[in-house]
Amino acid sequence: MTNNHEYTIALAGNPNTGKSTLFNVLTGLRQHTGNWPGKTVVHAEGFFTYKDEQYRIIDLPGTYSLYSNSADEEVARDFIIFAKPDVTLVVLDATALERNLNLALQVLEMTDRVIVCLNLMDEAKKKGIIIDIAKLSKKLGVPVVPISARNKEGIDELLETIARMVHGEIQTKPTKISYSRTIEEKIAKLLPLVKEVIGDEYPARWIALRLLDGDTSLLHALQSQPHHLLKGGAHYGCHCSAKSI
Amino acid sequence: MDATVPPNPFDELLKEAQHLSGDDTREQIVSAIFQTSQAICKETVTYTKQEKLHETEKLDRIFTSKIWGFPIMLAMLAVVIYITIAGANVPSSLLAEFFGWLEGYITLAFEKMHAPEWLYGILVLGLYRGTTWVVSVMLPPMAIFFPIFALLENYGYLPRVAFNMDRLFKKSGAHGKQSLTMAMGFGCNAAAIMSTRIIESPRERMLAILTNNFVPCNGRWPTLILLASLFMAAGYTGGWKTLMTASVVVAMVVFGIVVTLTVSWVLSKTALRGVPTHYTLELPPYRRPKIWDTIVRSTLDKSVYVLKRAVTVAAPAGVLTWVLANIHIGDTTVLAYIAHLLDPFARQLGLDGYILMAFILGLPANEIVLPILLMGYLSTGALTEVDGLRSLKQIFIDHGWTWLTALNMMLFSLLHYPCGTTLINIYKETKSKKWTFVAFALPTGIAIAVTFTTAHIAQWLRFI
Amino acid sequence: MTQVKLERLCDAQPGERFRITKINIEGTMKRRLLDLGFVPGCEVTVLQKSPLGDPTAYRVSHTTIALRNEESSNIYGERIRDDKQS
Numbered sequence: 001m002t003n004n005h006e007y008t009i010a011l012a013g014n015p016n017t018g019k020s021t022l023f024n025v026l027t028g029l030r031q032h033t034g035n036w037p038g039k040t041v042v043h044a045e046g047f048f049t050y051k052d053e054q055y056r057i058i059d060l061p062g063t064y065s066l067y068s069n070s071a072d073e074e075v076a077r078d079f080i081i082f083a084k085p086d087v088t089l090v091v092l093d094a095t096a097l098e099r100n101l102n103l104a105l106q107v108l109e110m111t112d113r114v115i116v117c118l119n120l121m122d123e124a125k126k127k128g129i130i131i132d133i134a135k136l137s138k139k140l141g142v143p144v145v146p147i148s149a150r151n152k153e154g155i156d157e158l159l160e161t162i163a164r165m166v167h168g169e170i171q172t173k174p175t176k177i178s179y180s181r182t183i184e185e186k187i188a189k190l191l192p193l194v195k196e197v198i199g200d201e202y203p204a205r206w207i208a209l210r211l212l213d214g215d216t217s218l219l220h221a222l223q224s225q226p227h228h229l230l231k232g233g234a235h236y237g238c239h240c241s242a243k244s245i
Numbered sequence: 246m247d248a249t250v251p252p253n254p255f256d257e258l259l260k261e262a263q264h265l266s267g268d269d270t271r272e273q274i275v276s277a278i279f280q281t282s283q284a285i286c287k288e289t290v291t292y293t294k295q296e297k298l299h300e301t302e303k304l305d306r307i308f309t310s311k312i313w314g315f316p317i318m319l320a321m322l323a324v325v326i327y328i329t330i331a332g333a334n335v336p337s338s339l340l341a342e343f344f345g346w347l348e349g350y351i352t353l354a355f356e357k358m359h360a361p362e363w364l365y366g367i368l369v370l371g372l373y374r375g376t377t378w379v380v381s382v383m384l385p386p387m388a389i390f391f392p393i394f395a396l397l398e399n400y401g402y403l404p405r406v407a408f409n410m411d412r413l414f415k416k417s418g419a420h421g422k423q424s425l426t427m428a429m430g431f432g433c434n435a436a437a438i439m440s441t442r443i444i445e446s447p448r449e450r451m452l453a454i455l456t457n458n459f460v461p462c463n464g465r466w467p468t469l470i471l472l473a474s475l476f477m478a479a480g481y482t483g484g485w486k487t488l489m490t491a492s493v494v495v496a497m498v499v500f501g502i503v504v505t506l507t508v509s510w511v512l513s514k515t516a517l518r519g520v521p522t523h524y525t526l527e528l529p530p531y532r533r534p535k536i537w538d539t540i541v542r543s544t545l546d547k548s549v550y551v552l553k554r555a556v557t558v559a560a561p562a563g564v565l566t567w568v569l570a571n572i573h574i575g576d577t578t579v580l581a582y583i584a585h586l587l588d589p590f591a592r593q594l595g596l597d598g599y600i601l602m603a604f605i606l607g608l609p610a611n612e613i614v615l616p617i618l619l620m621g622y623l624s625t626g627a628l629t630e631v632d633g634l635r636s637l638k639q640i641f642i643d644h645g646w647t648w649l650t651a652l653n654m655m656l657f658s659l660l661h662y663p664c665g666t667t668l669i670n671i672y673k674e675t676k677s678k679k680w681t682f683v684a685f686a687l688p689t690g691i692a693i694a695v696t697f698t699t700a701h702i703a704q705w706l707r708f709i
Numbered sequence: 710m711t712q713v714k715l716e717r718l719c720d721a722q723p724g725e726r727f728r729i730t731k732i733n734i735e736g737t738m739k740r741r742l743l744d745l746g747f748v749p750g751c752e753v754t755v756l757q758k759s760p761l762g763d764p765t766a767y768r769v770s771h772t773t774i775a776l777r778n779e780e781s782s783n784i785y786g787e788r789i790r791d792d793k794q795s
């Protein structure tokens with residue numbers, strides 16, 4: 001594209017965590033929301049400007065994981081891996097953090113440009129759930145922003161964090177999950193081959209892990225990426241960054 | 246372009262991975278992730294109000310209890326419909342009055358400009374009346390129904406409905422989440438077709454698609470309500486009348502659900518054979534909706550929607566009907582001619598030629614079926630200013646209506662083919678002409694069969 | 710370690726807690742269950758049955774998930790029988 005740089009932001013998260021609500025707050029659009037998992041079935045795209053810069057934001061369908069169990073999950077996964085959004089916002093339900101963190105941890109294995117959005121903070125407060133944000137952020141190695149999308153609380157801080165991240169002002173150090181010894185050994189064995197075949201355009205450790213899990217659909221997706229010329233190196237993304245083409 | 250690439254390295258990679266991976270790899274991976282998140286949570290989250298944590302569960306013990314689960318569901322439906330009927334009456338007649346008043350001035354303006362008769366006919370008697378009729382009949386009930394429905398949805402009640410009803414759907418071979426897609430159908434069948442995407446298995450998704458129009462959508466609610474209040478609750482007044490009307494409409498909805506289950510059951514034994522796939526259903530915590538926001542927003546959304554439909558569908562339909570009613574072949578109009586042709590068949594269904602024709606011309610949208618019918622009934626082919634419900638009823642009675650005609654029209658409306666937009670969506674989602682045709686023919690067949698049966702049973706009983 | 714005889718999750722009664730040891734399901738459903746927190750070693754609480762007897766709602770990692778009998782009868786583990794639960 002031309003000088004009109006536009007950043008891409010993806011909204012990922014479990015179903016019913018308020019992604020569409022946040023999407024509406026940020027874009028001023030009116031995606032339907034409802035208190036049941038699976039409300040959003042078509043992924044929506046919207047735009048907003050913050051400090052004179054253009055952002056494109058994508059409301060991905062809510063998923064419980066990013067492993068290939070269903071079409072939805074593949075859509076979300078492929079978007080994060082192939083479209084390489086400038087920031088992936090992982091929206092978590094603060095009242096069920098334990099389950100929700102799984103998805104965040106999965107995203108952290110895929111990319112380091114992640115901001116964790118702790119939504120439904122008002123509900124958490126009502127239920128007497130207290131979360132140590134600073135500690136959580138340190139543990140995860142990425143920024144954590146508490147918000148309440150429906151009450152439009154914490155949005156400013158979120159926007160500021162997004163802006164700083166797209167400008168490279170935030171160094172992240174995503175936590176790495178350590179797996180059992182057998183799995184780690186297998187990863188180590190597979191890793192060189194993955195790097196050789198896929199190149200370093202994609203997170204090799206994550207791909208090795210997915211392959212060990214028998215996820216063939218990922219490999220097919222990788223293979224059918226039209227630009228993918230086994231050598232790797234060249235940086236292509238689906239987003240209109242100044243770098244591409 | 247990969248002519249130069251030696252034996253596909255992807256395949257080799259895949260082979261190597263398969264060689265390495267074991268049976269319980271997934272379990273180990275997920276366990277590790279879970280342990281990590283548990284460990285993180287242990288250090289960062291503290292629970293200070295144990296008693297608050299399980300509030301939802303306490304409510305669920307009532308909302309999904311063995312004794313109260315179903316009665317509450319039915320009561321909720323009844324209350325929503327009752328409020329809709331009770332609340333829509335006044336605004337509906339106010340709107341109708343307002344449009345009538347406005348029409349007087351428009352007529353004056355046309356006279357001032359010496360506009361030709363046909364232009365006045367098309368624009369005012371056709372377009373204006375058709376559109377305003379849809380607006381005044383459709384807008385108030387829908388602007389009341391949907392905010393209430395949105396409140397329930399945002400509160401988190403819908404998944405409980407799915408939880409309660411699951412067994413029934415399983416028994417009929419359908420997916421438990423079909424109740425969610427049906428709930429979406431209350432709003433609009435076309436949108437509900439999209440929402441069937443939450444059902445993964447193609448077989449069960451097809452079942453959900455094929456049966457979705459058995460729940461009345463926003464274009465059919467007002468028809469059901471109007472006919473029920475005119476003919477089914479005739480002997481009552483005031484609150485009792487509303488209650489009676491509401492009961493009839495609730496009975497219609499329940500009947501639609503019964504048909505859905507039966508059709509699903511038959512289909513899963515025949516054309517769409519198979520066993521229901523497994524699924525999990527999350528019951529999110531009840532959350533108090535932002536009441537005011539939700540109401541304002543869904544009222545606005547729904548109003549815009551109804552107005553848009555009125556302009557895009559009702560307006561052209563009004564014009565078309567007026568034209569058909571004013572082109573003469575011999576001594577009858579085209580409209581009367583068609584109605585006459587359809588009449589013998591329609592009589593078998595307890596309807597008449599005009600009603601059937603209205604349904605046929607109403608294919609693009611269910612909203613316009615009643616307006617077209619009224620235009621047809623009135624010899625000039627234009628909607629009269631129907632001042633108040635009583636004269637409306639008189640028009641029907643003048644054309645030989647009984648409670649049976651009303652009942653059969655309600656049944657036909659509930660069961661017949663989905664509207665044009667829905668059919669288009671079905672085609673888009675299934676990408677199959679065959680299934681789209683089935684989605685059209687199957688409900689139509691059922692509508693014909695059911696109305697035929699009721700008509701004949703009623704006749705037969707009267708003979709005795 | 711004492712060898713406990715494994716019980717099925719579907720046999721646990723509302724109000725009881727249950728620790729999962731094994732999931733005897735294959736394919737996508739197993740993956741889904743794992744994602745939802747039905748992970749060996751984890752604890753679930755039986756909440757209640759649907760009015761028609763099936764499915765049953767379970768509390769697992771602070772969320773409520775309903776499972777049909779087909780699934781819960783293939784999840785094995787042990788019932789935790791200390792009756793003084795919160």
Ligand SMILES: Nc1nc2c(ncn2[C@@H]2O[C@H](COP(=O)(O)OP(=O)(O)OP(=O)(O)O)[C@@H](O)[C@H]2O)c(=O)[nH]1
Binds near residue numbers: 015
């Ligand atoms: N109390 C409270 N409720 C919220 C908040 N954010 C969202 N909600 C509610 O949570 C429910 C789910 O919100 P959605 O935006 O539809 O969730 P989603 O993540 O898009 O869900 P899916 O489309 O199913 O993946 C809705 O009823 C919202 O009104 C919040 O900050 N506080």
Ligand SMILES: [Mg+2]
Binds near residue numbers: 020021032039
């Ligand atoms: Mg959504």
